Amino acid sequence: MAFDAEATKRCSLMTPDAMAEADRRTIAAGTPETTLIDRAARASLRVLRSEFTRRPVTILCGPGNNGADGLRLGEMLVDAGWPIEVICLGEPPSAERHRGLDGRLRPTGTFAPGPGALVVDALFGAGLSRPVEGEARALIEKLEFAGASVLSIDLPSGIDGATGEVLGIAPQADVTVTFHRLKPGHLLGEGARRCGKVFCADIGLQYREGDASALHNAPELWRHLLANGARETHKYERGHTVVVGGPGFMGSASRLSAYGASVSGAGAVTYLAPLSSAEFAGTVFDAVMVRPMTGPEALEELAEGKASSIVIGPGMGHGALSRDCLHTALASGLPCVVDADALTLYEDEPSKLFSALHEGCVLTPHEGEFARLFKGVEGDKLSRAKAAAARCGATVLLKGSTTVIAGDGLPVINTNGSRSLATAGSGDVLAGLIGGILAQSVAPREAAAAGAWIHAEAARSAGPSLNADRLPRRIAGVIDRLVS
């Protein structure tokens, strides 16, 4: 089962190129470019007035349509009686087209923003094509220590809308107003940090199938997939996750995964571990079933029987039994979450792991595991996750403050994470949660997206004291609210 089709349109992220194409299409269909600029400026004005009180405004305008939006906004601010000045890169605008700015144009050398001022950054947006240098760079450098507020139109100038990377230099905006759809660069890397509060305004562009390059994760995409089969009476028809545990003291990570799976909505969770940790697990688990194993046959038996997904890796260790279990898990063909030790077992010969993976697998590396497993895969986070998924033939969920999921279909960017998630064991809980959602017949990319959002949402309102022990209870609350 897939993402909701209408939500997919709403959650689409478009590259600058796709946005320029949508722009051209709309103009070709009869909307003049000046009308689009007018709408973009009006939307910027609305945001500016809602976010800032009246104060002196300096508008920095570039040579393209980002600058044209800035010029038009300037005229609107003059009409509204705001004190403004306009600084243009290169050729000044034609006096005929911008009579409203008479007497407000200043040379670039005069730019000296004060602490109480508002600077509108309309230098470059979607058309940024090379690193920012020279006069433009000097203007942005002056912003760094000025203490002025910054409203960026479309993107902070210098942020690559496709990747979130800084090309040369980019200001730190307080507010960014963009149009039609967000771009990946609003959500990734430095882009996510520099945009400040982001507003997206409708300016009457048509959405077309194929416009999107990625999706911004949100419950409306996958909420309908949760609690599937809730009307079934039998626990195993609601999905049965097997969490493979590690030996002795290493068992705690896999127990956290089992807790994550047990609040996922799956009907049953079995914790399968070597005797040394199964015995202890039996004394702490109630709802989770515990089975000891001496060899991979125990996993094989469950996989051929009632299991509908497997979580393997957290606290598993790198011993011979771990290798055997990993092979058994992957050979079963069941949906599998491959995390932690299962990712690093084959770091010296990753092709061995990749050839055993199948399209029902979800790999959940953090940056360190990713670098070891996908050597030579470089670039922005979105490109890396996509390249890794293509290389290994499975879904890859690359963790971090922004999490990117790439697999079958458009990649998904998850942004509701907070620092309180950066606590030992929270990734183990996530692996279990995704395993539990996979067990409910949700496709891998969809299960990973749902798991990442729910996991982050559970921590969102938490303070720094949140630990992984308390995360499952919060996850349960989030899921119950989503499906009620």
Ligand SMILES: NC(=O)C1=CN([C@@H]2O[C@H](COP(=O)(O)OP(=O)(O)OC[C@H]3O[C@@H](n4cnc5c(N)ncnc54)[C@H](O)[C@@H]3O)[C@@H](O)[C@H]2O)[C@@H](O)CC1
């Ligand atoms: N749907 C849309 O795409 C719409 C776009 N609009 C605005 O139009 C913008 C895109 O306009 P453009 O395509 O004209 O592009 P931009 O205005 O973002 O920039 C392109 C111009 O900047 C120059 N340039 C690029 N990188 C530079 C650098 N590093 N140093 C110096 N000069 C550089 C280019 O040579 C070109 O002249 C959007 O960001 C948005 O603000 C709105 O007006 C209306 C609708």
Ligand SMILES: Nc1ncnc2c1ncn2[C@@H]1O[C@H](COP(=O)(O)OP(=O)(O)O)[C@@H](O)[C@H]1O
């Ligand atoms: N600064 C952060 N902001 C938001 N989420 C974060 C941040 N740091 C880590 N996370 C999330 O916390 C989890 C940590 O997982 P992981 O690194 O595997 O930790 P562990 O191995 O201790 O469980 C991941 O889901 C990751 O996306």
Ligand SMILES: [K+]
């Ligand atoms: K800009």
